[in-house]
Amino acid sequence: MALTAAMFWLWLGGGALVLADSKPNPDKxxxxxxxxxxxxxxxxQSDQPLTPQEQLKLKAALDELNQQAAAKLATGDRMGAFDTWNRxxxxxxxxxxxxxxxxxxxxxxxxxxxxQRTEVQVITKRLQAIQQQTTSxxxxxxxxxxxxxxxxxxxxxPKSAIAVYEQILAAARQQKDAAAVETTLSTIAELHLSWFDYPQAAATYEELLGLARARSDHNRVVTYLQQLAYIYEKxxxxxxxxxxxxxxxxxxxxEKQFTLLxxxxLEIGADYEALGQxxxxxxxYQEAYSSAWSLQRYSLASDALRQLIALYRSQGQIDEALQTSQILLETDQRAYNFYGMMTTYDQIGQLYLSRGNYSEALAAFQKGLELAQQLKYQETHFAQQIAQVNQQISK
Incomplete structure (x- = not known):
């Protein structure tokens, strides 16, 4: 960071020096x-509007210029390419x-x-000029x-794009074109979201949700609720x-879409946890685990159990955390999640250590080491844990 700051100030100082020493040059x-x-x-070379034949001829010539510019860019001639595109x-x-x-x-x-920052600025300026002409x-x-x-x-x-779509939206509302209103609102919402303007995105999706509910469009209601959940979470x-x-x-x-529950x-549980409830x-979390288990979605069931264990630990409920960890081992085994089992054995070992139960901690770390050796991952970690526990036992 210090180096970056130094370079930044050096750049500022150099720029100021050049500006101070340079003299205005009208030719540049x-x-x-x-x-x-x-x-x-x-x-x-005429002030008359182009005839249809002249327009077709010009369009063909301009399409050729576009191809020439693309070819120049492909060969690395960036300056030549944009000169041609500007023409x-x-x-x-x-x-x-x-x-x-x-x-x-x-x-x-x-x-x-x-x-090409300057090129983008020039094009943007021209687009804004056309926008002003269109608005008038x-x-x-x-x-x-x-x-x-x-x-x-x-x-x-994005700001200019949204301003344009707001004009389109106003026209669609004036014409009472419900389909155009919803399509335009969706575009505006996506633009707000793509630029991380969550408040505006949420407000637009809330309006879309209201429209979908008014016409009992179940699929759209679900889509907009899912988008809103994502936005509010972010x-x-x-x-x-x-x-x-x-x-x-x-x-x-x-709708009996039980597989989605x-x-x-899990997400609802996380919301409640963030709110302190x-x-x-x-x-x-318990409902997430039960429903996932009944659907044989063991990976998701494991995620719910991990959330439960984290909550138990945060509340100092070690017995409950240990009991849930045993269930987690079985669930990970059904999901063939051997990495998850290894991590859970490590967690069980740490829980037993916190209670001074060294023999149980040692057994957990040894089982974790067996999995680590199979996975060829974190073997040193488990070996160190076992050595430390043995030192405690031998005291």
């Missing part, structure tokens, strides 16, 4: 490559804003991937707005996550 002023107005031989983008304006926006998004995605029009061009939304996503400009809003998961549990029970009970946490 940045020229936006998309605003160059030099006549291009691919465009007819294509300048000329795409002649084909209308939709053609231009789609091309801007395509090239912007490549520029982002190639870490008396009629809404939904096709162009959708294309703008995609393009802003391609250049990683945001560490355990009470909200718990409320959503309880609703999911009720739906699973009503063990994992959900340990009795409810215990109950849900």
């Amino acid at each position: 002023t940045f020229v936006n490559p998309l605003e160059i107005t030099t006549p291009d031989p691919l465009l007819p 294509e983008l300048r000329l795409r304006r002649a084909l209308g804003p939709l053609e231009e926006v789609e091309a801007l998004g395509r090239v912007g995605a490549i520029a982002w991937r190639e870490k 029009q008396p009629t809404v061009n939904l096709q162009l707005l959708r294309s703008l939304g995609v393009a802003f996503q391609q250049v990683r400009e 945001a560490r809003q355990h009470q909200q996550a718990l409320t959503v998961r309880q609703q999911l549990a009720e739906l699973y029970l009503n 063990p994992a959900l009970r 340990l009795q409810e946490a215990f109950r849900n």
